[in-house]
Amino acid sequence: MPLYHTEDQAMLADTASGFMAEEGNIAKQLRHWRDRDCKDGFGHALWKQMAEMGFTGMLLDEDDGGLGLGHVEAGIVLEEIGRNLTPSPFLTSSVLAATALKHGSADMKGRYLPGLIEGESVFAVAIDETAKHRPSRITTKAEKSGNGFRLSGSKSFVVQGASSDMIVVAARTSGSDEDEEGVTLFAVPQDAAGMTQNPVRLVDSSMASHIAFEGVELDGDAVIGEVDGGRAILNALLTAGRIGAAAEGVGVARGAMDLTIDYLKQRKQFGKLIGEFQGLQHRASHLYSEVEVARAVVIKAQQLLDAGAESAELMSSVAKAKVAKAAGLAVKEGVQMHGGIGMTDEYDIGLYMKRDRALQEFLGDAFFHAGRVAEMSGY
Amino acid sequence: MSDLETFRAQTQSWLEANCPPEMREPVRDDADVYWGGRRATFKNEAQKAWFEACVEKGYTVPAWPKEYGGAGLNAAEAKILRQEMSRIGARPPLSSFGIWMLGPALLKFGTEGQKQRFLNEIARGETRWCQGYSEPGSGSDLVSLQTYGEDKGDHWVVNGQKVWTSYADQADWIFCLVRTDKDNKYQGITFTLIDMAFEGVSTKPIKLISGNSPFCETFLDNVKVPKSYGEDIPAQVGEVNRGWDVAKYLLGHEREMISGMGGGERTAAIGASMKRLSAKTGDELDPVLRAELAMFDVDALAFTAMGEKFMDEMKAGKGHPAQPNMMKYTGTELNKRRHELMMAAGGSRSLEWESDETRGGTPARSWLRTKANSIEGGTSEIMLNVISKRILDLPGA
Numbered sequence: 001m002p003l004y005h006t007e008d009q010a011m012l013a014d015t016a017s018g019f020m021a022e023e024g025n026i027a028k029q030l031r032h033w034r035d036r037d038c039k040d041g042f043g044h045a046l047w048k049q050m051a052e053m054g055f056t057g058m059l060l061d062e063d064d065g066g067l068g069l070g071h072v073e074a075g076i077v078l079e080e081i082g083r084n085l086t087p088s089p090f091l092t093s094s095v096l097a098a099t100a101l102k103h104g105s106a107d108m109k110g111r112y113l114p115g116l117i118e119g120e121s122v123f124a125v126a127i128d129e130t131a132k133h134r135p136s137r138i139t140t141k142a143e144k145s146g147n148g149f150r151l152s153g154s155k156s157f158v159v160q161g162a163s164s165d166m167i168v169v170a171a172r173t174s175g176s177d178e179d180e181e182g183v184t185l186f187a188v189p190q191d192a193a194g195m196t197q198n199p200v201r202l203v204d205s206s207m208a209s210h211i212a213f214e215g216v217e218l219d220g221d222a223v224i225g226e227v228d229g230g231r232a233i234l235n236a237l238l239t240a241g242r243i244g245a246a247a248e249g250v251g252v253a254r255g256a257m258d259l260t261i262d263y264l265k266q267r268k269q270f271g272k273l274i275g276e277f278q279g280l281q282h283r284a285s286h287l288y289s290e291v292e293v294a295r296a297v298v299i300k301a302q303q304l305l306d307a308g309a310e311s312a313e314l315m316s317s318v319a320k321a322k323v324a325k326a327a328g329l330a331v332k333e334g335v336q337m338h339g340g341i342g343m344t345d346e347y348d349i350g351l352y353m354k355r356d357r358a359l360q361e362f363l364g365d366a367f368f369h370a371g372r373v374a375e376m377s378g379y
Numbered sequence: 380m381s382d383l384e385t386f387r388a389q390t391q392s393w394l395e396a397n398c399p400p401e402m403r404e405p406v407r408d409d410a411d412v413y414w415g416g417r418r419a420t421f422k423n424e425a426q427k428a429w430f431e432a433c434v435e436k437g438y439t440v441p442a443w444p445k446e447y448g449g450a451g452l453n454a455a456e457a458k459i460l461r462q463e464m465s466r467i468g469a470r471p472p473l474s475s476f477g478i479w480m481l482g483p484a485l486l487k488f489g490t491e492g493q494k495q496r497f498l499n500e501i502a503r504g505e506t507r508w509c510q511g512y513s514e515p516g517s518g519s520d521l522v523s524l525q526t527y528g529e530d531k532g533d534h535w536v537v538n539g540q541k542v543w544t545s546y547a548d549q550a551d552w553i554f555c556l557v558r559t560d561k562d563n564k565y566q567g568i569t570f571t572l573i574d575m576a577f578e579g580v581s582t583k584p585i586k587l588i589s590g591n592s593p594f595c596e597t598f599l600d601n602v603k604v605p606k607s608y609g610e611d612i613p614a615q616v617g618e619v620n621r622g623w624d625v626a627k628y629l630l631g632h633e634r635e636m637i638s639g640m641g642g643g644e645r646t647a648a649i650g651a652s653m654k655r656l657s658a659k660t661g662d663e664l665d666p667v668l669r670a671e672l673a674m675f676d677v678d679a680l681a682f683t684a685m686g687e688k689f690m691d692e693m694k695a696g697k698g699h700p701a702q703p704n705m706m707k708y709t710g711t712e713l714n715k716r717r718h719e720l721m722m723a724a725g726g727s728r729s730l731e732w733e734s735d736e737t738r739g740g741t742p743a744r745s746w747l748r749t750k751a752n753s754i755e756g757g758t759s760e761i762m763l764n765v766i767s768k769r770i771l772d773l774p775g776a
């Protein structure tokens with residue numbers, strides 16, 4: 001498979017790019033909701049529109065009412081989301097939660113998928129329990145109770161947790177905190193008794209929630225997949241989510257870079273356009289090179305995942321780490337090359353810096369993933 | 380089975396039958412690389428057998444048309460061959476500037492007669508070429524070159540000096556940029572093919588910081604260059620005074636080659652082998668070094684994907700025409716970083732300059748050699764200038 005988009009994918013990219021620029025742009029979405037202190041941090045109307053576009057269920061099987069598309073396609077949408085800084089539940093609901101729900105029973109799919117496909121429902125995924133991503137450690141407990149389970153513990157920084165209709169929770173059903181085995185995934189409805197949400201606003205205006213579970217009673221049919229067999233599903237959704245986050249990161253990087261290169265062609269100092277200064281030209285060209293490499297590794301990872309290749313896991317970490325470095329560079333160089341105006345709230349470049357910072361942490365930063373690359377490579 | 384799957388299966392069994400085990404070992408020194416040419420000798424039987432099998436099959440230049448000595452593979456087939464060769468660690472059967480640089484330029488700008496003769500000679504490893512671009516006063520600012528060819532009717536008389544001419548002392552022919560119009564900077568250069576056996580051509584090796592002498596000063600003193608080497612074989616590629624276009628096109632290929640994006644050792648991850656290396660001397664990887672290695676491996680593996688994407692896009696006519704400059708910049712800077720880390724992981728053992736354990740100081744010599752990667756074929760700074768101008772379209776670049 002060549003490492004560029006097929007004709008169908010290129011068409012989707014055109015559509016997604018037009019749609020997001022029109023409906024998902026910074027003024028219409030990010031600033032709009034931010035300036036109104038929106039409790040969700042995103043707009044439900046746009047989510048409905050994304051459903052009409054066929055995006056919300058794109059990764060789901062056709063039998064389940066989805067489009068049966070792959071991660072290259074989801075990545076196309078995510079890149080446009082990144083470029084426009086569009087706040088939306090797409091990554092958590094349509095990529096992460098959807099990957100988990102693929103493993104659910106027919107009954108569970110019937111309960112949740114139509115709402116996702118229609119753009120009526122929003123889902124979250126609760127894995128981390130501290131301030132850093134560390135999915136190897138799961139301490140939230142689910143103990144047998146009657147026909148079901150009793151959930152107790154806490155999860156932190158659950159993206160859009162308080163806005164979600166259902167939360168996929170990774171809990172321990174056996175073994176000790178760091179055990180690979182003994183993890184089970186549960187679909188926990190928002191109205192579950194004993195669950196308290198403490199939402200916080202993050203630097204990029206998105207919302208995340210600290211969730212406490214105090215003896216939350218769950219039916220047996222809340223289990224996604226097998227009891228004690230959640231790790232494989234968790235790994236699958238993490239790989240999909242990391243590759244998705246990397247695609248969004250490429251969008252952020254390209255958006256920030258485009259703004260910056262434009263600025264170099266407009267701003268004059270010392271009687272010259274600042275883009276004429278070789279000191280800036282070289283930094284801009286270095287940035288371009290890094291962003292190109294990041295794009296390449298992301299499409300590579302997407303294709304490997306879609307092909308079911310084992311190396312997709314390694315490449316998901318390479319991609320997440322590489323994008324973190326490239327996008328981090330794009331936003332930092334972006335602000336610096338804008339000078340004072342880059343520090344103003346009115347100008348968009350700072351918004352890219354904020355979104356990048358949040359995406360860096362999401363599902364593991366460059367340090368976490370470089371460490372994983374080392375481990376998987378045997379050192 | 381699809382055609383491509385059949386091709387892969389056939390390729391696997393062909394490689395199995397024809398690539399000797401010795402040719403699947405990593406390249407250790409210069410003698411392991413076969414460059415061809417009038418004066419070439421094989422290091423051993425395996426090298427000879429592998430080379431001859433590939434010539435026979437057209438696999439020294441797999442993507443060139445069959446009539447010019449290639450195998451006529453399409454992009455997808457060529458990719459499969461590359462993948463299968465890299466899977467078993469097969470060495471390139473033949474390395475040459477003819478393959479990487481002159482060949483692509485002839486394929487694009489050459490006459491049928493030039494292609495028939497020179498491409499076949501390159502494919503069969505009969506002629507070794509070197510590149511006469513740089514001059515003492517013209518490096519990055521190549522277009523200022525002064526070597527002059529005076530028109531004498533049926534021949535040119537060429538005078539001047541080239542420098543940094545890699546392997547000139549071992550080459551048979553030189554493709555040489557010669558000024559043929561002093562009043563016209565860009566449109567006054569002719570891309571000329573010169574037999575180094577002609578009277579007046581001489582070379583003098585220059586020693587590098589790595590202790591090796593792979594390149595030379597090349598002197599052209601009243602060299603009489605016929606305008607034609609036979610029917611439909613002019614001495615120049617492209618038109619007279621239009622050699623700059625050919626030169627630039629060729630530089631694109633040179634930059635791809637130097638970027639190391641073809642895969643293999645220069646883009647692979649190194650962390651795991653550095654851990655083994657330090658274990659050999661009873662050391663452990665320093666945790667901070669391990670972290671640097673991990674960050675490097677992320678960049679290296681990502682660049683491998685970039686190389687694949689670049690090739691796929693080029694073959695499909697997508698991708699920006701100036702992209703080889705980005706590849707060269709990124710690939711060479713990466714390779715320099717790789718060798719810095721390898722030196723650090725090897726510790727004092729890597730400092731040995733002549734010992735058998737280091738096969739004659741390979742780590743240190745290779746480390747020093749990589750410093751040239753971001754100079755030869757256009758410096759990193761020039762690559763960044765070109766990206767600024769041609770890709771980012773920055774003002775005044």
Ligand SMILES: Cc1cc2nc3c(=O)[nH]c(=O)nc-3n(C[C@H](O)[C@H](O)[C@H](O)COP(=O)(O)OP(=O)(O)OC[C@H]3O[C@@H](n4cnc5c(N)ncnc54)[C@H](O)[C@@H]3O)c2cc1C
Nearest residue numbers: 510511512513518519543544545751754755756757758760
């Ligand atoms: C190992 C090796 C093999 C080589 N093989 C060959 C060969 O086979 N054939 C051949 O013809 N040549 C060959 N070269 C020559 C090579 O192409 C030149 O060295 C190169 O183009 C740089 O030219 P220069 O050495 O004159 O450096 P200069 O051009 O003098 O550059 C000096 C420094 O100034 C910087 N600089 C120059 N101009 C600018 C600018 N506009 N903006 C910013 N910075 C600038 C450069 O980046 C560099 O850092 C080889 C070189 C090496 C090291």
